[in-house]
Amino acid sequence: MSSSTPFKMRLVHLDLKGAPPRVSYLSEVFPLFHALGANGLLIEYEDMFPYEGHLRLLRAKHAYSPSEVTEILRLARLSELEVIPLVQTFGHMEFVLKHAAFAHLREVALFPNTLNPHEAESLALVQAMIDQILELHRDVRWLHIGCDEVYYLGEGETSKQWLQQEQNSHAKLCLSHMQAVASHVLTQHPGITPLVWDDMLRDIPQEQLKASGVPQLVEPVLWDYGADLDVHGKVFLIGKYQECGFQRLWAASAFKGATGASQALPPVEHHIRNHELWLQVAGSGPRDALQGIILTGWQRYDHFSVLCELLPVGIPSLAACLQSLVHGGFAEDVRLRAEHFLGVSSLEITDTVRYVTGWFSPYHRRRKLVHPVMIQHIQPEALSLLSRWNNLVQQLEAALQLVFYPDTIEEWLEENVLPSMQRLQDLLQDLGEAAARQPPPTGPGWDTGQNP
Incomplete structure (x- = not known):
């Protein structure tokens, strides 16, 4: 593999909250992921995980069985892909909070997306989810605990009363729940480090972040899927996080699922540009500031939205993006490599009917x-x-x-x-x-x- 890439780890995101692939299909694409330059997977199970006990109702109709999860992990190892599981623990909790049995744990009674951080039962719920997932992923080094887009936080009745107290704030409310969840991972599962999406952290004042203790508990994943990514702004944000005490930082790009809730085909040039800009970020900031990059491939914008690009039609975009990361850009020779891997004559999609x-x-x-x-x-x-x-x-x-x-x-x-x-x-x-x-x-x- 080329040494020109600044990203030691390159993880392909499998978003299973929509169009989860059969295990037999994963056995075919994992070797391709590896050949294209990936060395890891971020698996977002959502309702495809085989939860047991009082969490069993979270299972989707075709949820993977424990043996299928074990087989997915075996197939990943065969293709030298390190697995990081992802479980949402704060926002994007629709697959849990839509159920009547857990509806009382919503931050706002009407909306099933955000967990009420004031309820002891809320923390117990996410701890149980984490424990069951890690029971089937005993050899992992990281667990992604989500924490992105925590909409309506602070708008529940309990939160409104809490926020009226002196020195309480939305930032403190967010950080305290993040700290509680991360602390559970670190104490009950030694050797496993929590990752979090960074959007809820970006605007928190530097001193408050530093004083919260969260930088010693988690590794933030800076995500931006745009073809107009602000390189200077990202480099500045990296510096802020480092000064706050975060020891390791990650990036997140997108190879599909980020340009429209009902998008059918990925705009390949958009995603290539996104990765080229992330390469600029990595090359402009402190050396080795970003430990790895997660190539997200969203399958739904949230649990209730329509499907966007399916994984098979996203493979050409993934190939172009991974090869861009491996070779430091998408020059003509890199394009030809990607096309050779896929066995296609062109990655272009045009329409000339007028x-x-x-x-x-x-x-x-x-x-x-x-x-x-x-x-x-x-x-x-x-x-x-x-x-x-x-x-x-x-x-x-x-x-x-x-x-x-x-x-x-x-x-x-x-x-x-x-x-x-x-x-x-x-x-x-x-x-x-x-x-x-x-x-x-x-x-x-x-x-x-x-x-x-």
């Missing part, structure tokens, strides 16, 4: 207006495309069955395939009706007033 948007827009379709020559351009292509769609859907469903569970396939087809087929059928119907009208339109002087 006739529909230019000459048969919604305006034209409502009025059944179309230039005769455009019928010759649009109709044969649309008919051919519909035929290919029908064949492709059958092939796609068969392929998805090899990777995902039935509920994922049903959701994905209903969200992403069936609407496109319906739009194509509607287009052909509108085109046929427009073509049947006499006399045909001849130019920009159409009398639209005669066409309701």
Whole structure:
């Protein structure tokens, strides 16, 4: 592996709160992850973990069994991928707090996303989740405890009363819960270090962070998925965290799942640019300031949102991003390497069809207006495309069955395939009706007033 990368660890994030892959598929992609330059995995189980006892109701319908988790870890070891499990312990707790049995532990009664940090039962709950996860991950060195996007913190009734007391603040409330969870990990599971997402820490005053003791307990993961990442700002933030006493820092980029809640295909150039900027951050700050980078691949924005890009269609983007990290950028030779690994001729995705948007827009379709020559351009292509769609859907469903569970396939087809087929059928119907009208339109002087 090239020595040009400043990131010792390069972890691929598996977000299992949407479209969790079958273990058989993971056995195929783990060797590819390693070949592309990954040496670790961040596995965000959410409801796919086989919780037991009073936590058993958290399991999704197709949750992995304990033996399947063990097999995933074995497959990871075979591909030299170090595993870090992730369990949310503060924000993004929808998969727990949506259940009636735990709804009383919400910070705000109406919203299932944030845990009430004042309840002793809340801490006991996340401690039990942590203990069960680490029981099946005995050899790990890190545990990610989440703590990002803790929305509505301080807006619960108990918090409002607590905040009225002198010297209490939202920052103190956040830090105290983070400290309690991290302390449990360190005392009950020696040798395992907690990681946290850094967004709740960014705006806390430096002295308050330092005095909280949290910098001695956790390692923050600085995340930014933008193609306009502020390099100078990130370097400044690294310096702030180091001065507060954090011993180790991590970065987090994105190879998919960060450009739209319903995004179907990753914009590869966006994600490559994000990684190039993270390389600049690593090269501009103190040497070895960032211990590793997590390439996130979000599958849902939260537990209740739609699916975004599935893992298989994110592989080309992942390949480009990992190879960028390994070789210090995405020059032409690096592009060719990535394409060689994937067995594809190009990572580019382009669309050159302009006739529909230019000459048969919604305006034209409502009025059944179309230039005769455009019928010759649009109709044969649309008919051919519909035929290919029908064949492709059958092939796609068969392929998805090899990777995902039935509920994922049903959701994905209903969200992403069936609407496109319906739009194509509607287009052909509108085109046929427009073509049947006499006399045909001849130019920009159409009398639209005669066409309701």
